Amino acid sequence: MLKVSILLSATALVQVLTTSRDVKACENALEEYDGFSTGQKPSEYRSSLSLAAAHNLGPGHIHFAMASEQNSKFFFADINNPQHVAMVTLSRSDTVGDLKNAIQYLCYKDVNPFKIDLFQVDISDEGDLAQKIEEKKKDLGSPLLPSRRLIRYYPSTPPEDAIHILVRCSASPHDELRE
Structure with missing residues (x-):
């Protein structure tokens, strides 16, 4: 022993x-x-x-x-409604699935989580955010995988003054977001 x-x-x-x-x-x-x-x-x-x-x-x-992981703020915007920017606070040791659940609870309460996709974008929140998101939509790549830890995508603290995540919800029109 x-x-x-x-x-x-x-x-x-x-x-x-x-x-x-x-x-x-x-x-x-x-x-x-x-x-x-x-x-x-x-x-x-x-x-x-x-x-x-x-x-x-x-x-x-x-x-x-086991050191306690500090929480990070993740800012996100709806891909079809960029003026809806919100924030969740999670540990980077949490999973993308945890992030998706937090975002769903905050803005897409009545939506099946399988209808929500998250994309890492890290775009500056200065200037015309709608224009930046429109450009970024053309080449989003693959959605983040729910089983992966956030630390895989953010090995250090997420950048300040940025939108980190774009949310694509295929279940409902963007005007059904909770205010």
Whole structure:
């Protein structure tokens, strides 16, 4: 059995006994998440990875730290009604599905979530926003995948003074948005 310390937040440290197999499984999960490697020195950890860190404290002791992820503001606009700009606050560790649910709750309450697509655009909110969105609509690419974490699209804080997400709702006309 190994003694493992888990830092849940800045103030909560939990120590548990576990097997080396479980520790290895946790290390593998961390390495899978955003390129984290337990073989790295703490100074080499990616600055964008504030979710997890692990390092060896000596024979039989591994320390896993889970830092609390700060929330980010995501500004979005309806693709067909660009004057409707709104904002949701989420952690970048949340998924695109979480973002879609928050947007749906705020502006598309009676719409099936499968009828809503989100696109990353990061366009400046200065100037003629309707014109910028009209130009961007020509080449949106693929919708964001609901299972992906926001940190994949935003490894650092989303840019300020920008519309981050365009929302395309195929279920109802744009004039049915909740005010």
